[in-house]
Amino acid sequence: MENHQNDLSDFSQVGTSKLSLGSQLNDQIYHTQAVEGIKVSNENTAQNNKASKTNNKNNHNDESSNSLPHPINPLKLHLVSHPLRGRGVFTPFTIPAGTIIEESPVLVISQKEWEEGNMNESILGSYGFCWKDGGMGIGLGLASLFNHSASPNVNFIRSYSTSTIKFITSKRIEKDEELCICYSADESKLWFVKSDSDKQEGIDMGSSSDEEDGGFSKLNIGEEDLIDENNLKLKKERERRLKASLSKDINGKVKKHGKSLTSDNVQIQSPQPIKFNAAAGPSSITLSADSSRTSTPSSSSTSLYPEASSGFITSLPPPLHSGRDRSKRSTEAIELTQELDWDEEFWTGQNPSGTEREDEVAEYIREKGPAEKEAEEGADETMDIWALEFTDPRLTRNALDFSKDLTASDERLRHLKRVCRRKENNQEICRVVLAMVAEYDSSALQSIMTSYSSTLSHLIPVIHRVPSTIATTQEQLKIKSHLWPVSFSPAPIIPNDSSDWPIGRKAWVTSGIKRVIQIALEAKSKGELPIGTYCAALPKTFWPKKEEGFIQPTEELRASSYDTRQSENHPLRHSALNCIKSIANLRTVEPFISITPERNGSDYLLTSLTLFITHEPCVMCCMALLHSRVREVFYIFPRKKGGGFNGSELGIHARKDLNHRFEAWRYDGIIEDDVRQQLEVEEEIQI
Numbered sequence: 001m002e003n004h005q006n007d008l009s010d011f012s013q014v015g016t017s018k019l020s021l022g023s024q025l026n027d028q029i030y031h032t033q034a035v036e037g038i039k040v041s042n043e044n045t046a047q048n049n050k051a052s053k054t055n056n057k058n059n060h061n062d063e064s065s066n067s068l069p070h071p072i073n074p075l076k077l078h079l080v081s082h083p084l085r086g087r088g089v090f091t092p093f094t095i096p097a098g099t100i101i102e103e104s105p106v107l108v109i110s111q112k113e114w115e116e117g118n119m120n121e122s123i124l125g126s127y128g129f130c131w132k133d134g135g136m137g138i139g140l141g142l143a144s145l146f147n148h149s150a151s152p153n154v155n156f157i158r159s160y161s162t163s164t165i166k167f168i169t170s171k172r173i174e175k176d177e178e179l180c181i182c183y184s185a186d187e188s189k190l191w192f193v194k195s196d197s198d199k200q201e202g203i204d205m206g207s208s209s210d211e212e213d214g215g216f217s218k219l220n221i222g223e224e225d226l227i228d229e230n231n232l233k234l235k236k237e238r239e240r241r242l243k244a245s246l247s248k249d250i251n252g253k254v255k256k257h258g259k260s261l262t263s264d265n266v267q268i269q270s271p272q273p274i275k276f277n278a279a280a281g282p283s284s285i286t287l288s289a290d291s292s293r294t295s296t297p298s299s300s301s302t303s304l305y306p307e308a309s310s311g312f313i314t315s316l317p318p319p320l321h322s323g324r325d326r327s328k329r330s331t332e333a334i335e336l337t338q339e340l341d342w343d344e345e346f347w348t349g350q351n352p353s354g355t356e357r358e359d360e361v362a363e364y365i366r367e368k369g370p371a372e373k374e375a376e377e378g379a380d381e382t383m384d385i386w387a388l389e390f391t392d393p394r395l396t397r398n399a400l401d402f403s404k405d406l407t408a409s410d411e412r413l414r415h416l417k418r419v420c421r422r423k424e425n426n427q428e429i430c431r432v433v434l435a436m437v438a439e440y441d442s443s444a445l446q447s448i449m450t451s452y453s454s455t456l457s458h459l460i461p462v463i464h465r466v467p468s469t470i471a472t473t474q475e476q477l478k479i480k481s482h483l484w485p486v487s488f489s490p491a492p493i494i495p496n497d498s499s500d501w502p503i504g505r506k507a508w509v510t511s512g513i514k515r516v517i518q519i520a521l522e523a524k525s526k527g528e529l530p531i532g533t534y535c536a537a538l539p540k541t542f543w544p545k546k547e548e549g550f551i552q553p554t555e556e557l558r559a560s561s562y563d564t565r566q567s568e569n570h571p572l573r574h575s576a577l578n579c580i581k582s583i584a585n586l587r588t589v590e591p592f593i594s595i596t597p598e599r600n601g602s603d604y605l606l607t608s609l610t611l612f613i614t615h616e617p618c619v620m621c622c623m624a625l626l627h628s629r630v631r632e633v634f635y636i637f638p639r640k641k642g643g644g645f646n647g648s649e650l651g652i653h654a655r656k657d658l659n660h661r662f663e664a665w666r667y668d669g670i671i672e673d674d675v676r677q678q679l680e681v682e683e684e685i686q687i
């Protein structure tokens with residue numbers, strides 16, 4: 001023990017030159033909490049420790065200062081610059097779980113001061129922690145230097161009463177590992193492009209000397225940096241900045257080779273609208289409901305284009321809708337495509353059974369997304385959590401505060417009510433959620449609790465089994481709440497296939513499928529890839545009720561397109577993207593420009609529209625469709641390699657972590673062999 005104290009005093013000396021204010025304030029805490037960490041370090045990394053002692057003694061000796069980067073706090077943590085993440089906090093020794101790294105003081109700035117000072121726009125914007133009453137806390141010391149990780153090894157607890165933030169390791173941290181906190185469990189709220197701190201890629205551990213770090217030239221704070229709701233900034237403010245940066249982009253001119261590119265000197269060519277060709281009409285294609293299933297055609301054509309990246313960004317900008325400037329219109333040729341060949345009278349009239357033309361109607365199968373699959377699979381699953389258990393009701397407030405401070409942002413616990421009260425043996429037992437079992441070992445949790453509040457220090461965290469997911473039916477709610485009370489959110493019931501649809505709806509969809517086949521064949525005859533798309537509003541008679549959340553689409557808006565990558569020699573001219581662009585152009589001209597939207601956003605790109613496409617769209621097009629707020633997509637041929645629905649298994653159309661979902665339906669009828677052959681597109685090509 002004596003040894004350790006000696007070590008600690010050494011550490012304090014070394015840290016003095018750059019010792020953070022927070023560290024000085026907390027010398028006491030280091031002595032009680034951090035000793036364990038240093039003890040382990042001494043035992044496990046004797047060699048390093050020896051080096052550091054030499055370093056300490058020869059503080060001004062060049063040679064020794066080369067052996068270890070300059071430490072900035074008593075735990076000998078040091079900063080390392082990363083080309084993408086900027087500075088980060090690293091440890092040269094192992095640190096056990098539950099070690100207090102620092103209690104950093106915070107400069108509290110009220111919401112008014114923050115907003116009036118436009119501080120979000122300044123560098124402080126990237127360094128503020130959400131504080132009480134909408135204020136912001138600028139962390140001093142190490143507080144501002146921890147980078148973000150989705151699987152952090154450091155937790156933090158804010159104390160409004162002392163204006164400090166305490167940083168505590170949540171797991172054992174290995175030598176040379178980066179210490180990271182989680183800015184927001186919902187990574188779509190991050191305001192920078194995340195680089196994976198777990199991989200440590202590109203870090204030059206040797207480049208952290210004072211000289212190289214001086215001025216921190218590699219600091220990567222973009223102009224567009226925004227502040228996060230959870231711990232770094234309010235969401236509203238973030239959106240305001242995002243909008244501001246968007247309008248800056250729109251109004252600004254892009255400079256390239258000294259010449260400014262404006263709409264005056266750049267010609268953008270749009271795909272020509274497809275002219276309806278009655279001669280090549282649907283009669284040449286036979287579709288019918290049949291038990292044989294559609295499969296992806298193979299092809300012998302040459303691969304032309306590199307695969308689209310399978311990476312995608314989860315953060316979506318807010319839709320730019322309404323308030324369109326009527327003076328700005330598309331200068332491209334715009335033509336409203338022909339309506340579907342669908343006899344409304346016949347299919348929706350007095351006797352809509354349509355039995356005489358049943359062979360024109362196919363069935364459709366819905367593609368489930370990851371969110372739904374997970375919910376189905378996880379309905380009965382349970383998991384283990386740390387909970388506090390007590391009978392004295394006076395402890396509830398304190399325990400609840402601790403619970404929220406510890407894991408308020410942990411998405412995995414969000415479905416659980418924080419407090420569970422049960423009568424057992426005539427006594428009311430109160431249990432409070434603490435954390436996932438895997439996140440802490442018992443002694444780490446106990447030590448965090450003790451340092452948080454002395455009133456909790458005599459409690460021992462217990463492991464409790466709880467449901468893994470929310471309840472989506474009353475029955476589930478009853479069963480799950482028996483274990484632990486959970487939130488209830490009835491899931492909308494979407495059928496898995498079209499069997500219960502009115503025949504008229506199936507007929508309309510089938511005419512959409514016929515149309516895209518026809519478009520694709522026409523494209524092929526022009527030397528393009530045979531991929532066709534058509535987009536329109538579902539006929540009014542089949543609209544879901546407004547109460548079900550349905551937003552009225554812009555009726556009469558229709559566009560069709562095909563893939564023009566070949567003729568335009570442009571990698572982005574995918575069929576779906578071309579169609580979205582045509583719809584966007586149409587919205588800039590009469591009559592669509594003059595339509596008053598039913599509600600804000602209902603005139604935004606593909607809002608509530610139905611899109612038909614011959615092949616499962618690639619990840620990029622699925623993301624574009626998602627951004628466009630399409631309602632449903634019908635397609636014929638699945639694409640095993642890179643299809644954005646289930647081909648890639650990403651299920652872009654129905655993910656929990658994206659802010660729009662749409663239905664994806666696969667055609668479940670037959671396609672004649674010769675048509676199938678003509679529509680073959682090599683698997684490597686991204687649709």
Ligand SMILES: C[S@@+](CC[C@H](N)C(=O)[O-])C[C@H]1O[C@@H](n2cnc3c(N)ncnc32)[C@H](O)[C@@H]1O
Nearest residue numbers: 085086087126144145146147148192194195220
């Ligand atoms: C609170 S500062 C963290 C310290 C910062 N790296 C520095 O050098 O000052 C937050 C900024 O660090 C960067 N950052 C933090 N975590 C990151 C990550 N996982 N990936 C990329 N950049 C990150 C972002 O630029 C962010 O705006």
